[in-house]
């Protein structure tokens with residue numbers, strides 16, 4: 001999932017590419033920034049995480065980047 005995020009603390013803007021539901025870490029000042037996903041995006045994230053937990057050997061699911069940034 002990709003979301004443009006602006007840090008409240010240092011005003012740094014970046015494209016978040018990850019699967020966290022609530023907070024992303026600002027690459028500039030390392031603070032946690034709230035992510036405002038839409039309901040649809042949140043649903044999708046939870047769905048993908050569930051698939052992952054079930055260990056579905058789907059390449060698309062396995063390749064999702066769960067990095068900090």
Ligand SMILES: [Zn+2]
Nearest residue numbers: 007010026029
């Ligand atoms: Zn920041």
